Amino acid sequence: MRYAYSVETVRRAEAALMAQLPEGALMARAAAGLAAACRALLTGTYGARVLLLVGSGDNGGDALYAGARLARRGAGVTAVLLAPERTHEGGLRALRAAGGRAVPGPGTVAEGAAEPASYGALVRRADLVVDGIVGIGGKGGLRPAAARLADLVRQAGTPVVAVDLPSGVDADTGEVHGAAVHAAATVTFGTYKPGLLVDPARERAGAVRLVDIGLAPSLPERADLEALQHADVAALLPRPDAESDKYRRGVVGVAAGSDTYPGAAVLAVAGALRGGAGAVRYLGADASQDARRQVIQRFPEALLSQGPVRRAGRVQAWAVGSGLGDGAAARALVADVLSADVPVLVDADGLRLMSERDLRGRTAPTVLTPHAGEAAALLGCERERVEGSRLASVRELAERTGATVLLKGSTTLVAAPDAERARPVRANATGTGWLATAGSGDVLAGVIGSLLAAGLAAFDAASVGAYLHGLAGRRAARPATALGVADALPDAWGDVTSA
Template identity: 40%
Template sequence: MDLPHELLTPAEMAQADAAAIADGTPGLVLMQAAGRAVARAVMRRFRPVRCLVLAGPGNNGGDGYVVARLLDQAGWPVAVAALVPPSPGTDAAAMAARWQGPVLPFTAAKAARAGLVVDAVFGAGLSRPVEDRVAEVLGAAGGPVVAVDVPSGLDGATGAVRGFAPRAALTVTFFRLKPGHLLYPGRDLCGEVVLADIGLPASVLPAIAPRAFRNGPALWRLPRPEASSHKYARGHVAVIAGPGMTGAARLAAAAARRTGAGLLTMLAPDAPTAAVLRAGDPGVMVSTEGAEALRQDARIGVWVIGPGLPPDAATRELVHQAVAAGRQVVADAGALRAATGDPAALAGCAVLTPHLGEFTAIFGPPGEDRLAAVRAASRATGAVVVLKGADSLVAAPDGRVAINANAPPWLATGGTGDVLAGIIAGLLAQGMARFEAAACACHIHGEAASRAGPGLLAEDLQGHIAATMTAMALDLSPAIGHAS
């Protein structure tokens, strides 16, 4: 079963809870359902061992008291260690009052003797660093850690760690994932993530209007050529090659063609470079007429500028002229580095594809809240911005952000970014909107790399793009993550 694509920040999740409660679902019912989901997940994955539930003072701790009671009823040896008691009159206090089992001191020594620790100290909305005492206890866990919602100390909105967060073997969260479950380092600390249905209705989502999403087919659909389609109808892409550095441009060109662009022209800066390009793929057209001549051809709607190009004034001018001519520009590599410290040089581009170093050089360090940073970069340039990485972010000027979660580690090798730029261009050429094309391209990129396996070279991706797209068109792509 695939996961819902909407992601909720902790504040948005609080809105969902409040809306459900206002609509007649008591908070105690939601808390009981959350604790039941955690207990069920624990019992499915672990054999009974001495279990210690670390409970905080808020709703997360209230969930923990429910977990303790249900595991105790199932015959597990369970104790609770409370950081501080819940405030009187709260749902958490009501659940704490139902716990009749052992209550132990909140100490590292007690955590070290447990065979399994349930971390129900703090939830995803923690706004301050975890204090030393809590970090010591969580860090001393003698067995696997099961986190309720998120490992304590993990910011659910950004994936950043506030002082300290334990590494969980299992995290059980509710209704919708949070960005922090997918963003590093949060993703690495959560372990297996189980998303549980606790009775919150999807009808609360329209009022919340989430703007962050888990990337996947729910956000886009692959372009499907009509039976009467011809090569011109499938779009014409131009890729600018650099002198003596044709490999990057060739990778981008091949990817655009594999993705479905009907025609591909490579612009060579000189005769020797043209000779090299003409000795390559026979389906590629090579031109030495110059950028101005190509810009006059309105049928060439998408330009890939940057792979293999020097980060100089001439490259900046290429970007400027292509944008001024009304063409969709995918700016990568040299085109991005040519805009160091000057985001305005990229204004009007269709898609920017910086890695972290390039992003920092253009826009400044993204800091802990990379979602906010990439949104700001997209608004500043008017472009869709793809911040590439293990958890690539795709941001649109209207505030939408997709988090890509299917990239395997062996995708981190030279040339794969050029392939991504080409995939984006191929989808744009076929009429996909910019945000959808960039998000879809990231998904294709990651899935093709997974199919290629360890030892991947950038050129290997080409042979897996078609199979990946076929599986996606037939709805055979594997689901990402886990649901319960």
């Protein structure tokens, strides 16, 4: 499991650790890890040109000390000081002693001093830029001088290593309000910060490397955000034993598809069959004869049922909503499924057709799987607000609905309802842009529904389903299709269980 902690928690832990160490020891550890990451990105340290963008505070100090280490190995290191009067003194002395040089940043030149003729030339000559402008406590976008330098770096295409997190992003929320650095890699210290795992900040972080500086014993047991890894998923996946039969493994009911969208039924059933349950029972809306025909032709192992839900046969969880379309029959089907006293996943059209009364009357677990537009409709806000503040939005929606909420998108987030507030939000790290294809969400709905039927708790079923779905998206043939993602799910299982 990867854990991420808020800025306040990290600062308390750092203070507790620094009280036990000699002065400067923590920064020395961070600088050593940062310098090692920089060396890994350079084809060779000797003769390489490294440009440090240095603000005030400890991030600037980390960059300066790391620059000194690189200079001692033969790199030509130049630091642009964005706050010369507040630059970390020890770090600046170390850089100069190692043969590095420092120049004032834009708009910071003291009276009588000469500003460098061209910051653009410094950027273009650099093989690597180190972003030490703003620390984890920074709020809002970059200030104009820093934004100007960041823009020059972007235009030059010079790779950037961010210190702890890209400057200009919010460490606690992943939000970006204004100009921000786009890094090829981020070296973060002690623990992950939520913003490194949540878009839109995550996409600016590049490849994230965690450097151990001894912080773990000072961190609390409960994180603010977490991300599953292979071992965590493997431990949660349902596996049959010698006494298993299809009913003990779980039967998932799929209520999806219509004559307008028959493919949604096929895709949801495909995901369900590969999700770990023992059997899949398909129940479509009254008019969905074409969907029924396509499901049984494609998957003869599926069980076909007639409504209503109470007469559909044994079902331990339902996935409802994909491709149901509009109309009274579809709305009645969603309400009927939500009246069942078993776990239910609601996706796509089901999110529009369900009522607040349907949700609030439930005692069994409920999972909602909206994308940003659907989440915005449920919250009564603009889509841009959801996309810009994904972490706050998924928490708010879980609180309002009393359901486990999986917010789909560039980073998938899973939040538990109020009754399980002690749980941190989970971010899924396996997603890929190839999953942005029609029907992909229908497959995900089937997978999660199947995991619910197999006995996983709602929070775990949603998290594990997203993880497997992301791996399958990476495994699927290019260009990926939804059915290709479904077909790749067994390989995703294999990746996880063989690790």
